[in-house]
Structures are given as structure tokens and as C-alpha cells.
Amino acid sequence: MSSPLPLSPTHTAAPGQGRLIPRLLIAAALLSSLLLVVIPLAYIFYRAFAAGWAAFAANILEPNTLHAVWLTVLVALVVVPVNVAFGIAAAWLVARFRFPGRGALLTLIEIPFSISPIIAGICYLLLYGRQGLLGPWLAAHDLQILFALPGIVLVTLFVTSPFVMREVLPLMQAQGSDQEEAAVTLGASGWQVFRRVTLPNIRWALLYGAILCSARAVGEFGGVSIVSGSIRGQTNTLPLQIELLFNDLNIAGAFAAASTLTLIALLALVAKVVLERRR
Amino acid sequence: MKTRILAAALGLGLALPAMAQDSILNVSYDVSRELFTEVNPAFAKVWKDATGKDVTIEQSHAGSSKQARAILEGLPADVVTFNQVTDIDVLAAGGLLDADWRKAFPNEASPYYSLPAFLVRKDNPKGIKDWDDLVRADVKVVFPNPKTSGNARYTYLAAYAYALDKNAGDATKAQEFVKALFANVPVFDTGGRAATTTFAEKDIGDVLITFEAETGGIAKEYADKGFVRVTPSLSLLAEFPVAVVTENARKKGTEEVSKAYLEFLYSPEGQRILARHFYRVNDPAVKAETAADFPDVKLVTVEEVFGGWDKIKAEHLAEGGILDTLFVNQ
Numbered sequence: 248m249s250s251p252l253p254l255s256p257t258h259t260a261a262p263g264q265g266r267l268i269p270r271l272l273i274a275a276a277l278l279s280s281l282l283l284v285v286i287p288l289a290y291i292f293y294r295a296f297a298a299g300w301a302a303f304a305a306n307i308l309e310p311n312t313l314h315a316v317w318l319t320v321l322v323a324l325v326v327v328p329v330n331v332a333f334g335i336a337a338a339w340l341v342a343r344f345r346f347p348g349r350g351a352l353l354t355l356i357e358i359p360f361s362i363s364p365i366i367a368g369i370c371y372l373l374l375y376g377r378q379g380l381l382g383p384w385l386a387a388h389d390l391q392i393l394f395a396l397p398g399i400v401l402v403t404l405f406v407t408s409p410f411v412m413r414e415v416l417p418l419m420q421a422q423g424s425d426q427e428e429a430a431v432t433l434g435a436s437g438w439q440v441f442r443r444v445t446l447p448n449i450r451w452a453l454l455y456g457a458i459l460c461s462a463r464a465v466g467e468f469g470g471v472s473i474v475s476g477s478i479r480g481q482t483n484t485l486p487l488q489i490e491l492l493f494n495d496l497n498i499a500g501a502f503a504a505a506s507t508l509t510l511i512a513l514l515a516l517v518a519k520v521v522l523e524r525r526r
Numbered sequence: 527m528k529t530r531i532l533a534a535a536l537g538l539g540l541a542l543p544a545m546a547q548d549s550i551l552n553v554s555y556d557v558s559r560e561l562f563t564e565v566n567p568a569f570a571k572v573w574k575d576a577t578g579k580d581v582t583i584e585q586s587h588a589g590s591s592k593q594a595r596a597i598l599e600g601l602p603a604d605v606v607t608f609n610q611v612t613d614i615d616v617l618a619a620g621g622l623l624d625a626d627w628r629k630a631f632p633n634e635a636s637p638y639y640s641l642p643a644f645l646v647r648k649d650n651p652k653g654i655k656d657w658d659d660l661v662r663a664d665v666k667v668v669f670p671n672p673k674t675s676g677n678a679r680y681t682y683l684a685a686y687a688y689a690l691d692k693n694a695g696d697a698t699k700a701q702e703f704v705k706a707l708f709a710n711v712p713v714f715d716t717g718g719r720a721a722t723t724t725f726a727e728k729d730i731g732d733v734l735i736t737f738e739a740e741t742g743g744i745a746k747e748y749a750d751k752g753f754v755r756v757t758p759s760l761s762l763l764a765e766f767p768v769a770v771v772t773e774n775a776r777k778k779g780t781e782e783v784s785k786a787y788l789e790f791l792y793s794p795e796g797q798r799i800l801a802r803h804f805y806r807v808n809d810p811a812v813k814a815e816t817a818a819d820f821p822d823v824k825l826v827t828v829e830e831v832f833g834g835w836d837k838i839k840a841e842h843l844a845e846g847g848i849l850d851t852l853f854v855n856q
Binding site: 386493 | 553556586587588596598599601602620719743744747
């Protein structure tokens with residue numbers, strides 16, 4: 248962007264032309280977010296409530312859709328705490344220690360970011376499936392991993408595993424270990440250091456990571472679709488239920504379920520904003 | 527406290543499948559949900575009356591090839607109700623049921639059937655009656671890509687069979703006809719659901735080709751659009767095969783109820799439910815009752831026209847096969 252004109256000495260933009268470009272850019276950004284995000288989202292709610300509240304409630308309270316909502320929340324309730332623990336541990340390990348294989352570990356943890364969830368689903372299918380590596384052993388012991396809650400949780404864990412760690416790690420690295428070391432020299436136990444020093448320092452990043460993780464866990468489709476078995480009222484998560492309703496030409500039901508899923512995601516965002524305010 | 531709630535929640539979630547005792551899992555194709563929503567309670571009542579026992583039927587719906595794959599990997603299906611014979615053959619090859627599963631129930635284990643048929647716009651403004659009308663210059667036709675959609679594969683084969691029949695078995699003329707049909711398709715969607723959207727919501731095309739059973743459902747869903755169902759003079763029999771997944775049923779001790787469930791589909795009550803969902807059935811009494819919904823049609827089978835699915839795969843659907851030459855050259 249080299250301009251042939253010399254910059255004005257005071258560096259302030261001229262009132263006329265100078266403000267035009269920023270304004271155009273802002274308008275373009277607003278317009279594109281309106282077209283790409285706001286209108287489609289608003290449309291989901293519009294379609295969901297097109298037939299009125301009663302119809303919406305009937306669609307959501309349909310037992311299989313209701314179960315899908317519950318299952319989706321349950322999966323998130325399992326996955327998010329596990330990922331919070333895993334994320335803190337992994338970030339702490341990478342931030343505080345130097346050891347051989349550290350770089351490899353970092354890359355490994357980020358793999359779920361870069362590969363498609365459907366690959367995770369297929370990997371688990373090939374590993375735990377009846378024809379898979381562990382399948383015969385699992386079948387012999389009557390353990391149902393795939394096409395049941397454990398399989399869905401495993402795949403969602405895989406897909407969401409980097410979120411917390413990725414948010415917490417940069418902060419831990421930036422803050423260094425001075426405070427923790429000071430606490431230790433003052434006689435704090437490991438748990439006290441974690442509770443009083445480490446956790447307060449990373450809590451906002453942790454919260455942000457947990458929110459991203461829950462949003463992703465709630466919305467996961469591709470990987471779960473492979474290992475779910477789509478048993479309605481049992482292993483259909485909300486995203487799968489939406490697809491099912493849509494394929495069934497049950498448009499009202501699909502939009503009602505979609506708006507619920509959107510609402511869960513929006514609630515997570517609102518929670519984040521509220522918590523940040525209280526900060 | 528929090529962890530205790532979580533553990534309780536987790537325990538409840540894990541307990542859910544175990545709690546539902548005396549239940550069978552029907553693994554089915556993707557658009558049959560409404561059908562079995564009606565079939566299952568009806569069967570549960572019949573079963574209760576006959577044996578005094580309660581039974582719940584769980585449903586799983588997805589593309590039937592994907593379902594076959596999942597069952598091979600351990601999805602504990604007691605029965606399958608599919609829309610592709612080949613997908614049950616896959617299960618037989620995997621050792622989950624007998625290779626001669628088609629002998630286990632009447633009509634080659636297909637309790638109901640359908641055929642590619644047409645759905646046209648309100649009052650049928652283009653006067654579409656038969657396959658010949660679809661190659662007219664003023665008609666735009668909508669169906670999915672036959673390379674990716676099983677539904678469209680039936681459409682392709684049905685059009686081909688019609689042209690063969692009309693031209694005394696002249697394959698060259700049949701191929702010209704199908705080519706002309708392809709040329710009238712403005713957009714090939716990847717699947718049946720997307721093609722329905724193209725026709726019904728984007729208002730593209732004069733006629734949608736899909737299974738007759740679905741034309742009824744689509745006409746009902748978009749009642750305000752006034753779509754009209756049209757059955758051509760000749761079409762291809764599309765079977766909906768069923769089977770007990772004996773390996774799973776034996777393990778779970780559900781062989782008897784699984785068999786009874788599939789037999790129920792052949793009973794007058796079951797056949798009546800099927801006919802209400804615009805599937806064609808064989809029960810004479812139900813056929814007579816519902817004749818008005820199902821215009822006469824000459825039905826040909828994959829076996830008699832094309833010599834079976836294996837031959838179709840090799841000659842028509844394989845890379846560089848007849849479908850490729852017609853589809854590419856449009």
C-alpha cells in the first residue's frame with residue numbers, strides 16, 4: 248500500500264476523503280456480518296416461531312427432541328470438565344517445563360483442530376467397532392462403547408480437546424512462574440499454589456476456553472454422526488436430531504430444534520459477557 | 527456437590543439404554559421415521575394382546591449404506607428395514623444373518639414397495655403424464671445426481687427401462703432418451719432431500735422425480751403449493767427389504783419378537799399403515815381399499831430388465847459405464 252503522496256506532517260486524516268475509506272470499510276464489515284451471521288440466525292428464530300409459541304413448545308417437548316437436548320447437555324457436562332482438567336494440566340506442563348518431545352506434544356494436542364471430526368469418528372469406529380482392534384474384546388465383555396453415550400463422549404472429547412489448553416497456554420507463558428515460585432518459597436503447598444495463584448491468574452482464559460469448548464461440544468455433528476448410531480430418543484444428539492427432522496420434511500420441528508441449539512450457544516456467550524462484567 | 531450431580535447425571539445417562547428392557551432396535555433408512563412412528567405403537571399393542579408382554583421399539587434412521595456399516599461395527603440392530611437389497615447382502619456377507627434372508631419373509635422379504643414417480647406443479651400446467659413429456663423442450667426436470675443418490679439411480683434406471691420398452695429393446699435409442707432427459711435437468715443436487723428443496727422451495731423445474739411414497743409426503747408437507755402426484759405408465763419396482771439380524775437377536779434373546787415385528791408389516795393392519803404413507807402393498811384387501819391412491823402402472827424389475835444389481839453396477843454405474851457416457855455428454 249505505498250502511496251505516492253507524502254504523508255501529512257500532523258498525521259491527521261483530512262475531514263472529507265480521509266474518513267470515507269474507514270467508513271466504507273466499517274459499512275462493509277457491518278453488511279457482511281449482517282448477511283452472514285445476523286440474518287440467518289434471526290431467520291432460524293423467525294421460522295421456529297412462525298407457527299406461534301404453542302407449536303414451538305410442542306415441537307421442543309416432543310420426547311425425542313427433548314431427549315436430544317438433554318443428551319447434548321449431558322455430553323457437554325461430561326466433556327467440558329474433563330477438558331478443563333486436561334487443558335490446565337497440558338498447558339501447565341508445556342508452559343512450565345522443558346523436556347524432550349515438548350514440541351511434538353504441542354503439535355499432537357492441536358491435531359483435532361486441523362483434522363476433520365469425521366476422521367475422528369471413523370478412527371473410533373475402526374478402533375472400537377465389532378470388526379475393529381478392540382471390538383472383539385469389548386463384545387466379549389459386553390461393553391458398549393460405540394452407538395452409545397461413551398462413544399459420543401469420546402469423539403466429542405477428541406474434537407474439543409485443544410480449546411482450553413490453547414486459551415490457557417499463552418497466558419501461562421506470558422505470566423511466567425515467578426508468582427508460583429514466590430508462593431512455594433513462602434511455604435504454600437502444591438494445591439494452595441494452584442488454588443491461590445495459578446487459577447486466579449488464568450481464570451478468564453480458562454472460562455473463555457471452557458465456553459468455546461462447550462459451544463463446540465454442543466454443536467459437534469460430523470464425528471458424532473459416525474459413532475452415534477442415530478437411535479432416536481437414545482443416541483441422537485441435538486445436531487443429529489435437527490438433520491433427522493429436516494430430512495423428514497418436518498421443517499417446523501427442525502427449526503425449533505435448531506433455534507434451541509442456537510439458544511444454548513447464545514446463552515454460553517451471554518454467560519461469558521456477564522462474567523466478564525463482574526470481573 | 528457439583529461432582530455428585532455430575533456423577534448422578536452420568537449414571538442416569540448410562541442407565542438409560544439398560545433400563546429399556548424387552549426392546550428391539552429397528553435400524554432403518556433415513557426418510558422412514560414417520561412411517562415407523564405409526565407402525566411401532568400398533569405393533570406393541572398387537573404384541574401385548576398376543577403375549578401379554580410389553581415391547582418398545584427403538585428406531586435409528588440414516589442412509590441405509592451407512593446403517594449397514596454401523597451394524598457391521600456393532601450397532602445392535604435386531605431388525606433392519608432398508609431401501610436397498612444390497613445393504614442387507616452386506617450384512618449377510620459380514621456373517622450377521624443368513625445369505626438366503628430373502629426367503630425368510632414373503633415377497634422376497636419386501637413387505638412394501640414403491641417406484642419412481644412424478645410430482646408436478648399445481649394443476650399440472652405443462653400437462654405432464656408420462657416419461658415422454660419429460661424430454662420435451664419446454665419441460666424442466668428435477669432429480670438428484672445419479673452418481674451420488676440411490677434415489678436418482680432408480681430414476682435413471684426407470685427412464686432407461688421405459689425407453690427400452692418403448693423402443694423394443696433398442697439400447698441406443700434408450701440411451702438417447704435418457705440423455706435427452708438429463709439435458710432437461712437444470713441442477714443436479716447430491717441427494718433426494720436437496721432436490722426436494724430445489725423443486726418445492728426454490729420453485730425450480732416443472733416436475734420432480736422421486737419415489738411415489740415420497741411424492742405423497744412432499745405434497746402433504748407443502749400442501750399450500752398444491753402439487754399434483756403423477757404416476758407414469760411404466761416404472762421400476764423399488765423394493766424395501768427387511769430382515770432379522772439373527773446374530774444380534776439371538777444374543778439378546780429377541781428373535782421371536784423381531785420376527786413378529788416384521789411379520790406385522792405383512793398383516794392387514796400393517797399394510798394399511800404402509801398404504802397411508804403412500805407405499806404400495808400386496809395385501810389384496812388393503813390394495814382394494816386404497817386403489818384410488820395408487821394408479822395402475824406397469825412395473826418392471828431390476829432383474830428382468832437389467833439382469834440384477836451386479837450387472838447394473840458393472841455396465842451402468844461403474845467408472846466409464848453407460849451412466850458416465852450419458853451424464854458427461856449432456
